[in-house]
Amino acid sequence: MSVAIGLTRPPAVRTLSVGDPGDLVAALPDAAPSAWIRHGEGLVGWGVAASTAVPPGPDRFTWAKKWLAEVLGDADVDDDLRVPGSGPVAFGSFTFDPDEPGSVLIVPKVVLARRDGRAWMTTVDAAPTGEAVPTVEPGWVRYGDGSLSAPEWEHAVARAVQAIRSGRLEKAVLARDLMVTAENPIDARPLLARLAQRYPECYTFSVGGLLGATPELLVRRTGEAVESLVLAGTAARGGDADDDLARGAALFASAKDRHEHACAVSSVRQALTPLCADLRVPDAPELLVLPNVQHLASRVTGRLGNGASVLDVVEAMHPTAAVGGTPTATALEVIRELEGMDRAGYAGPVGWIDSRGDGEWGIALRCGLINGNRVRLFAGCGIMGDSEPSAELAEAQAKLRAMQYALEG
Numbered sequence: 001m002s003v004a005i006g007l008t009r010p011p012a013v014r015t016l017s018v019g020d021p022g023d024l025v026a027a028l029p030d031a032a033p034s035a036w037i038r039h040g041e042g043l044v045g046w047g048v049a050a051s052t053a054v055p056p057g058p059d060r061f062t063w064a065k066k067w068l069a070e071v072l073g074d075a076d077v078d079d080d081l082r083v084p085g086s087g088p089v090a091f092g093s094f095t096f097d098p099d100e101p102g103s104v105l106i107v108p109k110v111v112l113a114r115r116d117g118r119a120w121m122t123t124v125d126a127a128p129t130g131e132a133v134p135t136v137e138p139g140w141v142r143y144g145d146g147s148l149s150a151p152e153w154e155h156a157v158a159r160a161v162q163a164i165r166s167g168r169l170e171k172a173v174l175a176r177d178l179m180v181t182a183e184n185p186i187d188a189r190p191l192l193a194r195l196a197q198r199y200p201e202c203y204t205f206s207v208g209g210l211l212g213a214t215p216e217l218l219v220r221r222t223g224e225a226v227e228s229l230v231l232a233g234t235a236a237r238g239g240d241a242d243d244d245l246a247r248g249a250a251l252f253a254s255a256k257d258r259h260e261h262a263c264a265v266s267s268v269r270q271a272l273t274p275l276c277a278d279l280r281v282p283d284a285p286e287l288l289v290l291p292n293v294q295h296l297a298s299r300v301t302g303r304l305g306n307g308a309s310v311l312d313v314v315e316a317m318h319p320t321a322a323v324g325g326t327p328t329a330t331a332l333e334v335i336r337e338l339e340g341m342d343r344a345g346y347a348g349p350v351g352w353i354d355s356r357g358d359g360e361w362g363i364a365l366r367c368g369l370i371n372g373n374r375v376r377l378f379a380g381c382g383i384m385g386d387s388e389p390s391a392e393l394a395e396a397q398a399k400l401r402a403m404q405y406a407l408e409g
C-alpha cells in the first residue's frame with residue numbers, strides 16, 4: 001500500500017530547536033517543496049522520505065490515515081519540543097471529488113518551521129545533502145481558456161441560477177479554470193515568495209504541485225481545540241479608501257451575500273456539531289479584506305469531544321458549502337453537470353498533520369496545479385438565485401489575480 005522512499009525501519013525522526021531561520025521560502029533548496037505559511041510563520045519541507053498517491057474512493061481518508069500509521073506509526077522519534085508541527089509531519093492535498101485521482105501525502109525528509117517565537121527543524125533519517133538548486137523565474141506567461149470560455153462559463157452560471165430558481169437547490173459554487181503556459185518550467189519558490197509577501201493573511205501553500213494562497217481555513221486542530229474560518233460572499237476592492245468602505249458596507253448589507261454566507265456557515269456547523277462538545281458560531285460575519293477582494297468571514301471554534309485527529313475533522317467537513325453548495329449532494333450533481341471540468345485539488349483540503357493528530361488544513365482556493373511549464377489556475381463563486389453571470393465572471397477574475405501576480409510579479 002505504501003510508497004516509502006528508502007525509509008529505514010523504523011524511521012529515525014529528529015526535531016531540534018534552531019535559531020531564527022528568517023524567510024522560510026528563502027531556505028528552500030529545490031523547486032518542488034511542501035509549504036504552509038501565514039504571516040511568515042508555518043512549515044516548509046523538502047526532500048521526500050515517503051509519499052503516496054491516495055487511491056480515489058469513498059474511503060480515501062481512512063486509507064490515508066492507515067498509510068500514515070504504517071509509515072510513521074513505529075518511528076523512533078526524538079522531539080523535545082512536542083508542539084503542533086514538531087516531530088514527524090505529512091503534508092497532503094486531497095482532490096475536491098473523492099472519485100478523482102490526484103490526492104497525495106508527502107512526508108518530507110526535512111521540515112523547517114517557525115511559530116510563536118520558536119523555530120525548529122525535523123529530519124527523517126539522514127537529511128539530504130547537496131547544493132541548493134538555483135531559483136528560476138517563470139519568464140513570459142501566456143493565458144488560454146480552460147474547460148469553458150468566459151461566455152460558456154457565464155452560460156453555465158445562468159443555468160445554475162435557473163436550477164436554483166426552479167427549487168432544485170439553494171446554492172451551487174461554480175468554478176472555472178484557465179491554462180497558463182510559461183517560458184520556463186515552474187519553480188514553486190518565486191511564486192510562494194510573492195504570495196506570502198502580498199497575501200500575508202492567507203495560507204500560502206505548496207503540496208504535490210498544487211500551489212496557492214488560500215484565505216479559507218477549513219480546520220486547525222490544536223489538542224482538543226478546533227477552529228475554522230468560513231468564507232463566502234465577495235466584493236471587489238474599491239478604487240480608493242471611501243470606495244473600498246462603501247463596497248465592504250454593501251457586501252455586509254447584501255441579502256444575496258449574507259444568504260450565500262449563511263449556507264456555508266450552516267454546513268460547517270452541521271459537520272462539526274457531532275464532533276464538538278462546545279461549538280461557537282458567531283451570529284454575524286465580519287469582513288476579511290484581502291489585496292484583491294473582500295469576503296464575509298465567520299470564525300467558528302469548538303472543543304473536540306472524542307479525540308478525532310485533524311484528518312478526521314477534514315473528512316467530516318469536506319466539502320463545505322463555500323465550495324460545494326446547499327444541499328451538498330444536489331450541488332455536487334449540478335457542479336458535475338455544468339462545470340465541465342475535473343477540479344483536481346482545487347477546492348479540496350490541503351495542509352499538514354503531525355503524529356499527535358494536530359494540524360492545519362485549508363480549502364485549496366486561489367491556486368494552480370503545476371505541470372512542467374504549464375499551470376492550470378482555478379477560481380469559483382457561490383451562485384444564488386439572484387446571481388448575475390457577468391458579475392460572477394468578474395468575481396472569478398478578481399480571485400484569479402492572486403495567482404496571476406504569483407506568476408508575473
Ligand SMILES: C=C(O[C@H]1C=CC=C(C(=O)O)[C@@H]1O)C(=O)O
Pocket residue numbers: 173175216231232233234295321322323365366378379380381382383399
Ligand atoms: C470558491 C472560491 O471562493 C469561495 C470562498 C470565499 C468566497 C466565495 C464566494 O463569495 O463565492 C467562495 O465561496 C474560490 O475562491 O474559488
